[in-house]
Amino acid sequence: MNVKMNGFISLVLGIGLLHTASAATHSLKYFYTAVSGDIDYPEFTAVGLVDNGQFMYFDSSTKTAVPKTEWMKREGADYWDSQTQGLIGEHQTFKVNIQTLKDRFNQSKSTGVHVVQRMYGCEWDDDSGATEGFDQYGYDGEDFIAFDLKTTKWIAPAPQAVITKLKWDSNTANNEHRKNYYTQECIDWLKKYMDYGKSTLMRTVRPSVSLFQKTSSSPVTCHATGFYPSDVMVSWQKDGQDHHEDVEYGETLPNDDGTFQKSIHLTMTPEDRKNNKYQCVVQVKGIKDDFIRVLPDQDATNVVPIIGGVVALLLVVVAVVVCVVIWKKRSKKGFVPTSTSDTDSDNSGRAAPQI
Known part of the structure; x- marks a missing residue:
């Protein structure tokens, strides 16, 4: 294909x-x-x-x-x-x-x-x-x-x-x-x-966590960025319990400063949002603290920022591909089934043979 x-x-x-x-x-x-x-x-x-x-x-x-x-x-x-x-x-x-x-x-x-x-x-x-x-x-x-x-x-x-x-x-x-x-x-x-x-390589950097939503009917995105190392857990909780329904997990991506970013998207009805407490939890390996952002009620002012900047951010990410x-x-x-000489670099032993 x-x-x-x-x-x-x-x-x-x-x-x-x-x-x-x-x-x-x-x-x-x-x-x-x-x-x-x-x-x-x-x-x-x-x-x-x-x-x-x-x-x-x-x-x-x-x-x-x-x-x-x-x-x-x-x-x-x-x-x-x-x-x-x-x-x-x-x-x-x-x-x-x-x-x-x-x-x-x-x-x-x-x-x-x-x-x-x-x-x-x-x-x-x-x-x-x-x-x-x-x-x-x-x-x-x-x-x-x-x-x-x-x-x-x-x-x-x-x-x-x-x-x-x-x-x-x-x-x-x-x-x-x-x-x-x-x-x-x-x-x-x-x-x-x-x-x-x-x-x-042995450092730790705390993440910045934000919540984004384009419109009131769009999924809510929890975006963690600027963290190090790359090993991170980003999850949604509903009323204090881990929530996986209607959740889409993004990839861990690099920032151009050597740190990382990751997003997770949650789709819910306005009624669910009003009657339940949702929060995004970010855990980075090597950092004891959890980083939590609580999703406000839909009727609250400045509930979730609407940012066209998310698109710009993705373009920056692609630029550092x-x-x-x-x-x-x-x-x-x-993964289920149906040689070179030594040099002064780490090239030895891993050259690709012809298929």
């Missing part, structure tokens, strides 16, 4: 995507996105995240890997040159992969937009020492193939991925090397980056 642009722009950090870190869990993730078709977007982009905060960026237009935080500038020219050369190679591999998949899905003559994505990385619990690794691919918004760290084999949820699974599973040495990267090398790089950016993520959100456990 062709990917529609209006359902296509989503930030990597909505990334509750596939893994949600706990307070003691830290993560290193990379997102590669290759696009074909008539679209005003680089053919290939790569984004690196530590604890869901962007620390590096590369695209096929600039052909240069660059740091996105002050603390990553500690790495010297050799590191960034190695990253750049590795990602230039990844771009070429992904160009081949996207054509291969178009052929497999009988889309070789399609003029629409098609997308191949890869998300890989590792997690480390600094309390228990437990580690986790992941490596998975998506095509046009659907899961395509994923690496199972326990079996050291690939899982193919799509029929078109079976040929890739058989090909990659036959290279047992590469799969073992890949497992070693995710369980050891990736964790070492994560710890190194955590040490570089500890003053930033670091990548397009079009995967359906699901847990790693829901």
